[in-house]
Amino acid sequence: MIDFSLTTKQLEIQEKYRDFANRFIRPNRMKYDESCEFPWDIVKQAYKEGLMNGPVPVKWGGNGFGIFESSLGSEELGAACVGIGICIDANTLALTPLLLSGTEDQQKKYFGLIKEQQAVAAYCLTEPNAGSDVAGIKSTAILKGDKYILNGHKRFITNGEVAAFHTVFALTNPEKGARSLTPFIVPTDLPGVEIVSKLKKMGQHASVQNEIKYNDVEVPVENRLGKEGRGFMVAMKTFDRTRTGVAALSLGAAREAYEISRDWAKDRIQFNKPIAANQAVGFMLADMATEIEAARMLTWRAAWSYDNDQKDVSVLSAMSKMYASDVAMKVATNAVQVMAGDGYSKEYPVEKIMRDVKLCQIYEGTNQVQRVVISKRILK
Ligand SMILES: Cc1cc2nc3c(=O)[nH]c(=O)nc-3n(C[C@H](O)[C@H](O)[C@H](O)COP(=O)(O)OP(=O)(O)OC[C@H]3O[C@@H](n4cnc5c(N)ncnc54)[C@H](O)[C@@H]3O)c2cc1C
Known part of the structure; x- marks a missing residue:
């Protein structure tokens, strides 16, 4: 039996996002369109009202939303301002590899950190020579003792300069190419993480994108998400x-x-x-x-x-x-x-x-x- 009506809970979620968007995003969207600055005040307010990290499990401080509930929220954010909306949703993008392949300990630590610091994360896949062709990634993370030595060049990374950590995709064995692609949690305060530049762009001005270089960044083995080669x-x-x-x-x-x-x-x-x-x-x-x-x-x-x-x-x-x-x-x-x-x-x-x-x-x-x-x- 098909039923297109939303449940009471779904209506509540939709209303919560709509109300938040009306109070904080709509009145400020042109301001951020002009300033091209990351809307920290709005993100912090979203944290305060429990609207960040929707799909993160409740036990790690999220809302445990399904994709359907998340999409109801995203429609309301997008109606008010896609640029501000993507600041919130790109955080979810960056947390998804942790959700899909992180261990209990990794999830507890990094979902906990993001909530505690009311921070955002960034998803780092694209490179100068690997846009549509993800298999063309050249960044490397080579195991040396209990650390991976990360070197690489990413671009167009949403939330890059404001993120507490990056979810970086790199090759653990360049000879195997994309068959060794692996995601890592890379805290942005590690030495060697370099924000090279900020993108100037046509729209979605509230959201920031960066070109980033990783120069011999020592990433602890325990920051690898899943087995090598599953990236x-x-x-x-x-x-x-x-x-x-x-x-x-x-x-x-x-x-x-x-x-x-x-x-x-x-x-x-x-x-x-x-x-x-x-x-x-x-x-x-x-x-x-x-x-x-x-x-x-x-x-x-x-x-x-x-x-x-x-x-x-x-x-x-x-x-x-x-x-x-x-x-x-x-x-x-x-x-x-x-x-x-x-x-x-x-x-x-x-x-x-x-x-x-x-x-x-x-x-x-x-x-x-x-x-x-x-x-x-x-x-x-
Ligand atoms: C503002 C912004 C934010 C972004 N945020 C992130 C982020 O947070 N993290 C991240 O990792 N990346 C991010 N990206 C990167 C984004 O995902 C890529 O720009 C996108 O995947 C396309 O890659 P490209 O720009 O290198 O274009 P290219 O891959 O060079 O493509 C150029 C053109 O060729 C076409 N083309 C390429 N291959 C094919 C094919 N096989 N068949 C048909 N047509 C093809 C494309 O459709 C396009 O029209 C962002 C990009 C922008 C501009």
């Missing part, structure tokens, strides 16, 4: 969980752009009638509403499938991320078009949303890469 699988399984989050952030942003442009179109009078009364505008709004609804259904289905151990979670999470972010880009572009000069101005948030959602088509695997994942699966 590629951990990275892919991480994305199975988190791509639905990008879908939900995109969905929220699309909803916001649609609602702002719809309301504006009902008020704006040209040729003695609201512009919404023109079929050309009404049909654009109809398409937006329909595609947002379809994106939500796909996101919910992907999230539900993950939580219920269904097969095809990889393909469904790829579909949800690809479809919802493509819809968000289209809806945001059309929202600007509906509002024309006002849409293009900074008086309204739709120009920011248009800049912000472009990135949702790029990170956690470009939408072309999602299509590779999907086509490989359906043509198998």
Whole structure:
């Protein structure tokens, strides 16, 4: 029996995130868009209200949310500001390898640390020559006694400069290539962790990205997550969980752009009638509403499938991320078009949303890469 209504608990979670977004994110989103600074005050407030680390188990100080509950929260964060939302969700991304392959002791220590310090973590996979092609990673972590000596160069790392630790993927045996890829917890105060630069970018300005070098960083053996060589699988399984989050952030942003442009179109009078009364505008709004609804259904289905151990979670999470972010880009572009000069101005948030959602088509695997994942699966 299919039931699309949310449970009381799910409605409560949704309302909690919506209320938080209304009180702290919406009033400050343009400020952070202009300052390009990490919104520590909002992150600390999210900690205070128990909205950080949603999927972390309750015993380690998280909320123990499933992917479905997390995606309800992410939609609300994305509606208020994708840039601020990703500061919170990228932390979840960085913690996921610990969740998937950390030991009890590692989880206790690092989930504990992150909560206690009200800190954030960063997920360090991408390198200058390994973007879409994760198998091209060249960073190395070579075992010497009871330490791994980490050397490497990462880029586009969200939360890099503000993180308490990095989850770094490196090769333990360069001759074996990606078959030796392994994730490590690397505290950022270890000697040799160097933040090289901060990325200047089109949108999502509240979120920071860094180029990072690891120069002979001595990483204790106990910071290795899982067995050597399981890193590629951990990275892919991480994305199975988190791509639905990008879908939900995109969905929220699309909803916001649609609602702002719809309301504006009902008020704006040209040729003695609201512009919404023109079929050309009404049909654009109809398409937006329909595609947002379809994106939500796909996101919910992907999230539900993950939580219920269904097969095809990889393909469904790829579909949800690809479809919802493509819809968000289209809806945001059309929202600007509906509002024309006002849409293009900074008086309204739709120009920011248009800049912000472009990135949702790029990170956690470009939408072309999602299509590779999907086509490989359906043509198998
Ligand atoms: C703001 C921002 C935040 C990010 N945050 C993080 C982070 O926290 N951690 C992290 O590890 N990474 C992060 N990334 C990296 C992000 O995941 C990569 O940028 C993305 O995976 C694409 O890699 P690339 O930019 O090197 O593009 P490339 O891989 O060079 O791709 C260039 C183009 O070629 C296309 N292409 C490549 N291969 C194929 C193929 N096989 N088939 C079809 N088309 C293909 C791509 O779709 C794209 O259009 C972030 C990136 C940005 C911009």
